[in-house]
Amino acid sequence: ETGVTQTPRHLVMGMTNKKSLKCEQHLGHNAMYWYKQSAKKPLELMFVYNFKEQTENNSVPSRFSPECPNSSHLFLHLHTLQPEDSALYLCASSQEWGTSGMMETQYFGPGTRLLVL
Amino acid sequence: GEDVEQSLFLSVREGDSSVINCTYTDSSSTYLYWYKQEPGAGLQLLTYIFSNMDMKQDQRLTVLLNKKDKHLSLRIADTQTGDSAIYFCAEPSDTGRRALTFGSGTRLQVQP
Numbered sequence: 325e326t327g328v329t330q331t332p333r334h335l336v337m338g339m340t341n342k343k344s345l346k347c348e349q350h351l352g353h354n355a356m357y358w359y360k361q362s363a364k365k366p367l368e369l370m371f372v373y374n375f376k377e378q379t380e381n382n383s384v385p386s387r388f389s390p391e392c393p394n395s396s397h398l399f400l401h402l403h404t405l406q407p408e409d410s411a412l413y414l415c416a417s418s419q420e421w422g423t424s425g426m427m428e429t430q431y432f433g434p435g436t437r438l439l440v441l
Numbered sequence: 442g443e444d445v446e447q448s449l450f451l452s453v454r455e456g457d458s459s460v461i462n463c464t465y466t467d468s469s470s471t472y473l474y475w476y477k478q479e480p481g482a483g484l485q486l487l488t489y490i491f492s493n494m495d496m497k498q499d500q501r502l503t504v505l506l507n508k509k510d511k512h513l514s515l516r517i518a519d520t521q522t523g524d525s526a527i528y529f530c531a532e533p534s535d536t537g538r539r540a541l542t543f544g545s546g547t548r549l550q551v552q553p
Binding site: 328330357366367369372380414416428429430431432433434435437 | 543546
């Protein structure tokens with residue numbers, strides 16, 4: 325596979341469930357990102373990992389827990405979510421983070437459409 | 442703070458040109474980006490322009506940059522029904538948070 329892949333593509337969960345979203349990039353990049361896209365807001369950056377280290381947490385509630393075991397994989401662990409957390413969760417990667425220029429160009433996965441009941 | 446603004450909706454007829462506009466705030470941005478999102482899909486990098494350029498052409502796409510007015514536009518020539526999508530303008534975030542700031546997206550509807 326090439327590019328950025330995300331699984332599952334669709335997820336329905338109750339507020340008491342625990343689930344995980346997975347992202348994998350096949351581009352040899354060192355930075356990975358989680359974004360939230362909801363109907364009423366612009367694309368919101370949630371987390372940034374650079375060389376497996378978390379470098380950005382955009383005031384995300386603790387019910388979202390990211391994990392980056394290596395530069396190619398990124399997870400978003402979900403627990404006790406709220407209905408307002410229903411959204412499209414997009415993963416992206418870039419060659420590096422924190423530099424200016426083309427290193428910042430981000431390539432996106434297809435997203436996981438999450439519905440919290 | 443930083444803000445990227447776009448109009449929300451644009452409707453054109455097939456074969457016409459489409460122009461999608463964007464204003465941004467960070468004059469130090471080195472690159473500016475256009476992403477395309479088709480229904481049910483993630484964001485696809487469409488094109489980008491380096492900040493020392495005024496114009497970039499890539500097949501049917503023309504990007505115009507007016508740094509003085511902090512205005513970016515994307516022109517699609519001979520618009521096709523397959524161009525129907527949401528188009529996002531993005532700039533690198535300000536110093537301290539080197540990520541991308543996206544506009545709210547312009548939904549382009551192409552009428553046959």
